[in-house]
Amino acid sequence: MIPLTLILSRKGRGDVDGGVIMQQVKPWHEDDSFWQTWGPFMFGAQRIADAVEEVTKIAKLLNIQPGASILDLGCGIGRISLEFARRGFRVTGVDRTIRYLEQARQQAEKENLNVEFIHSDMRAFMRPDAFDSVVSMYTTFGYFENQADDRRVVNNIYISLKPAGTVLIDIHGKETLAKIFQERQWSEREGAILLQEHKVIQNWSWMQTRWILLKGNDRIESNFSHRLYSGTEMAALLTGCGFSRADIYGSFDGIPYDHLARRLVAVGRK
Numbered sequence: 001m002i003p004l005t006l007i008l009s010r011k012g013r014g015d016v017d018g019g020v021i022m023q024q025v026k027p028w029h030e031d032d033s034f035w036q037t038w039g040p041f042m043f044g045a046q047r048i049a050d051a052v053e054e055v056t057k058i059a060k061l062l063n064i065q066p067g068a069s070i071l072d073l074g075c076g077i078g079r080i081s082l083e084f085a086r087r088g089f090r091v092t093g094v095d096r097t098i099r100y101l102e103q104a105r106q107q108a109e110k111e112n113l114n115v116e117f118i119h120s121d122m123r124a125f126m127r128p129d130a131f132d133s134v135v136s137m138y139t140t141f142g143y144f145e146n147q148a149d150d151r152r153v154v155n156n157i158y159i160s161l162k163p164a165g166t167v168l169i170d171i172h173g174k175e176t177l178a179k180i181f182q183e184r185q186w187s188e189r190e191g192a193i194l195l196q197e198h199k200v201i202q203n204w205s206w207m208q209t210r211w212i213l214l215k216g217n218d219r220i221e222s223n224f225s226h227r228l229y230s231g232t233e234m235a236a237l238l239t240g241c242g243f244s245r246a247d248i249y250g251s252f253d254g255i256p257y258d259h260l261a262r263r264l265v266a267v268g269r270k
Helices: 032-042 045-062 079-086 098-110 147-160 174-180 231-240
Strands: 010-017 020-026 069-073 090-095 115-119 131-136 161-171 184-189 192-201 206-215 218-227 245-249 264-269
Touching (some): 032 098, 045 264, 069 079, 079 098, 079 115, 090 098, 131 147, 231 245
Parallel strands (some): 069 131, 131 161
Antiparallel strands (some): 161 264
16 A cells, blocks of 8 residues: 545645646545555445345335346446346436546446446536435535535436436435544554544534554545535435425435434435
8 A cells, every 4th residue: 555645625726816826726535545445445345235225225215126227326337226226227327537437337247237326526417307216325425515406406307307217316414413422443454553533513514534544654635515404404405406205214214314314315316
């Protein structure tokens, strides 16, 4: 492992302001080195294996059958896309990280699965009336500092769904996070020690996170952040973008979003 420090944003194109060169910064989620470095820790063997149970529950919750067209938005390495494809669904996976898409395509080819993988930003991708359902898993929603970008994503989803189509967005909500919140945590993974530091800011609307990986003499540090939504806020976002109904669940099993909720699973119906 090469010693490396990743920061929240990186310097980009320089602009001149009053004779001083000002550097544009790149948001953390557009930094390919972040996804390359942390991919093995976010998509370990157990999380990949979990896709089998998750897809079973999602298909039941959304009442979708094999042959339906599915958009996996923010598909990453394709763990959910590939599992849907194994069951006979017609699947499109969209992600902005080329390396993840290459890994997903290789696995699809290995299993002789017909999955369409597209390199695109979720703020830009739209395919009108194309999908029966859209899924956004594992908190791939809420990265953008401008909340209008979140609304743009949901609008794109709405347009991309067929009449009576459904969307499922899986995140940690404010309520579920507050129940388990720890400012600092540590764990051992892949022969390394992972330190995590979390900070809630902006009146519980934003989470800042720092990860530090220690392995031998190497130290890798990354900072990233994302927007936090409550159940009520997530439902309002969906209905505000045109969805006729928004149901909030506490897990993929469809349990109520109450004090026993484990995740915030929002389901919008067009």
